[in-house]
Amino acid sequence: MKPTTFRALVITETENKQYLRQIQDKSVDDLPAGDVLVRVHFSSLNYKDALSASGNKGVTRNYPHTPGIDAAGIVAESSDPRFTPGDPVIVTSYDLGMNTAGGFGQYIRVPAGWVVPLPKGLTLREAMGYGTAGFTAGLSVFQLIRHDVLPEHGEVLVSGATGGVGSIAVAILSKLGYAVAAVNGKVDRSDYLNAIGAKRIISIDEATDKSGRPLLKSQWAGSIDAVGGDILATAVKSMNANGVVTTCGNAASPELPVNVYPFILRGVTLVGIDSQNCPMPHRLETWEKLSDEWKIPMPETMVEEIRLEDLDQRIDRMLNRQHKGRSVVNLTN
Ligand SMILES: NC(=O)c1ccc[n+]([C@@H]2O[C@H](COP(=O)([O-])OP(=O)(O)OC[C@H]3O[C@@H](n4cnc5c(N)ncnc54)[C@H](OP(=O)(O)O)[C@@H]3O)[C@@H](O)[C@H]2O)c1
Structure with missing residues (x-):
């Protein structure tokens, strides 16, 4: 069932060019048009997110904005026959989190061409690891x-x-x-x-x-x-x-x-290497490798799970070169 509101990290630009990071309630109706609505269970923090969250206009032109270039979750609605509600999926790259509301919100709506079915060998959390x-x-x-x-x-x-x-x-x-x-x-x-x-x-x-x-x-x-x-x-x-x-x-x-x-x-x-525009066949092939032959252990020392509330501090740590490994964001609650 699609809710009317959800939680998201929203970056707003002040008059004196400060970039505020706040968790806000957003409406699903505010999401951009798209084929597939996804209930995001996990996202992760990348360098590009830290740039988007700190006002880098090369990454994000307009604010308010929800960053998050990564999302893994469950399809809630789809107008594209390739996806059905209940399908576990990964969405990364393209414009997600840059100028399209991203994975630091509990819902995203995206074109079907951006969506990768979750490979059998991965959980949603591992995909975001x-x-x-x-x-x-x-x-x-x-x-x-x-x-x-x-x-x-x-x-x-x-x-x-x-x-x-x-x-x-x-x-x-x-x-x-x-x-x-x-x-x-x-x-x-x-x-x-x-x-x-x-x-x-x-x-x-x-x-x-x-x-x-x-x-x-x-x-x-x-x-x-x-x-x-x-x-x-x-x-x-x-x-x-x-x-x-x-x-x-x-x-x-x-x-x-x-x-x-x-x-x-x-x-x-x-x-x-350009992950953003990687063609879909090679994208699917690479996710398949990551889920199987190349699958690595992800100890807590390398992949740490955090909450939406922790992102503000993690973003600063990343910008100040104090971050290590990967931070996976749990958006299930
Ligand atoms: N082309 C693509 O498709 C693509 C995709 C993903 C990422 N990227 C890019 O890849 C880079 C790394 O991304 P990430 O997510 O791995 O970022 P990250 O987690 O923040 O890691 C950055 C790494 O670079 C090191 N570093 C930072 N500044 C440095 C400096 N001045 N001299 C030497 N080492 C330095 C850091 O070392 P310390 O431990 O010393 O901080 C850390 O090991 C970013 O530029 C990102 O935009 C590109």
């Missing part, structure tokens, strides 16, 4: 495998490893038998990184070349990068011959200070 961060990690692992980076070829470097994308990438790669070197965070999180599967811990200083040389000692068979800037450049310059680097984020910087030598003298491949 991955969320966009884990899905992006999955896309990155996919690219390493697609480009023939195999465990026997050598170590794989993961940057931003203490964060959402990085933590899940470390855990999946380790499950698949890769030797993972993980770049530590601002705060020492070696114990955490070892516990989720890293074989070697690299400090941010070690991961950042200061010599400015165009090529560095070959060290890595592959790399999954979530931070960009000098750390990504250092990884590109330190690849083995035919090594593969994926790039998905700019947590440190959007710049990439490299020249062509790693590409023309070592055959390095740099692969861009």
Whole structure:
């Protein structure tokens, strides 16, 4: 039964450009038009949500707004024959949580083309343990495998490893038998990184070349990068011959200070990862892998469950680089 009101985190913009975060009662009738109404059971916190919740107009143009680029729940209504009330589903990417009211509310209404049936091997909570961060990690692992980076070829470097994308990438790669070197965070999180599967811990200083040389000692068979800037450049310059680097984020910087030598003298491949516009067939294939062959344990140290009320503080922690792993938001109550 569809209720008339539900709870949501709403960001409002004040006259002096402050962004207030409040839990409000919203009406289902206020949701945008769409094919599928979903009762959200779980969401999760991603870097993009922290930006949306703090007034980043590159992510969210207009306020008031409910962020949440991730949602997993049960179909409440559907005008599309592919979905029936009662179906468990995942909705991530596209415009969810950016300029469309997102998963930090107990209901969302979205186009049917955004909806992924929950794979059999996952609960709604596990799906949000991955969320966009884990899905992006999955896309990155996919690219390493697609480009023939195999465990026997050598170590794989993961940057931003203490964060959402990085933590899940470390855990999946380790499950698949890769030797993972993980770049530590601002705060020492070696114990955490070892516990989720890293074989070697690299400090941010070690991961950042200061010599400015165009090529560095070959060290890595592959790399999954979530931070960009000098750390990504250092990884590109330190690849083995035919090594593969994926790039998905700019947590440190959007710049990439490299020249062509790693590409023309070592055959390095740099692969861009865009989870938002990933075509549906590859999206379904990746969720299937995450639910089965690549499924990782999600201990509380890596995936912590929080409530809507906790988001305000978690968002600040994420913006201040104090967040670790993944936060799953329980919206069942
Ligand atoms: N392309 C896509 O489809 C896609 C999808 C998902 C995410 N992303 C992007 O990927 C990035 C990571 O997202 P996330 O959800 O994993 O965020 P997150 O949980 O906040 O993790 C960010 C990670 O980056 C590290 N970091 C932050 N600033 C840094 C700096 N100046 N130097 C070195 N390391 C730094 C953090 O380390 P500390 O422990 O030191 O804080 C942490 O490990 C973001 O830029 C996000 O927008 C892109």
